[in-house]
Amino acid sequence: PHLLDACWWFSDLSLAVLTRRIQKWAAARVVLLGTPTLWHALRAETSGLDSMVLVDGDAALRDHDRRGQLVVCNILTDQLPTGLEADVVVADPPWYECEMQHFLAAARESCRMDGRVLLSVPPDGTRPGIKAEWERTVLWARELGFVLLSYEQRVLSYLSPPFEHNAFLSAGARPVRTDWRHGDLATFVRAKRGIRLFAATQQTDTW
Numbered sequence: 001p002h003l004l005d006a007c008w009w010f011s012d013l014s015l016a017v018l019t020r021r022i023q024k025w026a027a028a029r030v031v032l033l034g035t036p037t038l039w040h041a042l043r044a045e046t047s048g049l050d051s052m053v054l055v056d057g058d059a060a061l062r063d064h065d066r067r068g069q070l071v072v073c074n075i076l077t078d079q080l081p082t083g084l085e086a087d088v089v090v091a092d093p094p095w096y097e098c099e100m101q102h103f104l105a106a107a108r109e110s111c112r113m114d115g116r117v118l119l120s121v122p123p124d125g126t127r128p129g130i131k132a133e134w135e136r137t138v139l140w141a142r143e144l145g146f147v148l149l150s151y152e153q154r155v156l157s158y159l160s161p162p163f164e165h166n167a168f169l170s171a172g173a174r175p176v177r178t179d180w181r182h183g184d185l186a187t188f189v190r191a192k193r194g195i196r197l198f199a200a201t202q203q204t205d206t207w
Contacts, residue, residue: 006161006163007161008159008160008181009036009037009158009159010035010092010156010157010159011158011159013157014155014156014157014158015041017155017156017185018035018038018090018118019038019041019042019045021088021116021118021187022042022088022090023048025087025088025116026048027049027086027087027088027116028048028050029049029051029052029086030042030049030051030052030053030086030089031052031084031086031088031089031110031111032053032054032089032090033056033075033089033090033091033106033110034056034057034075034091034093034103035054036054036056039052039054039056039070040064043069051069053069053070053071053084053086054069054071055071055073055075055080055084055106055110056071056072056073057072057073057074057075058072059072075093075102076102080106080109080110084109084110085110085111085112086111086115087115087116088115089107089110089111089116090117090118091103091104091106091107091118091119091120093119095120095122095183097136097137100119100121100137104117104119104137104141104144104146105144107146107188108144108145108146108190111190112190113190113191114190115189115190116149116188117189117190118186118187119186119187119188120156120184120185121184121185121186122134122183123182123184141188143194143195144195145190145193145194146189146190146191146194147188147189147191148186148187148188149188149189150187151184151186151187152184152185152186154182154183155184155185156182156185157179157181157182158179158181158183159178159179160176160178160179165178
């Protein structure tokens with residue numbers, strides 16, 4: 001990664017957890033929303049998938065797409081392509097309320113009825129008010145037709161990007177593990193059709 005790249009990639013442990021979930025449900029069709037590392041990991045092994053599509057805003061990923069498995073799309077602002085009917089959707093949104101609602105709406109557009117959605121969630125303590133944000137996000141998910149099946153704490157871990165690691169060093173912090181950041185994992189099932197809406201609200205700021 002570039003030294004200023006602000007991407008928190010899944011650790012190998014997280015990739016193994018998510019891969020096992022996909023295999024456990026015997027998913028044949030998978031859509032990945034903003035999870036390029038999982039895309040690479042699933043392609044590197046015999047996963048038994050009939051189809052796999054990554055939806056991500058990074059156009060540089062085109063250099064790695066040899067099988068038409070990539071849709072370059074800004075999930076926060078663009079309309080998703082039609083025809084995505086996944087058994088399992090894995091979504092790793094930025095950890096902000098509006099962005100998480102956008103990704104859930106995109107997951108609804110990509111997931112078949114009775115399909116599963118794995119969503120990374122910021123854990124308690126990430127910032128003030130995070131519990132209330134999550135409660136509103138669950139209500140939003142219900143409007144989309146999702147039912148929360150399970151919520152697991154700290155099962156995901158992320159690799160610190162170089163700029164974050166350098167910030168720790170600059171601040172005089174003691175050596176910090178590169179995978180110190182943890183996230184929770186929420187599992188939803190699409191139980192109803194829900195409201196016909198793609199995005200929660202229009203994004204006002206650029207990243």
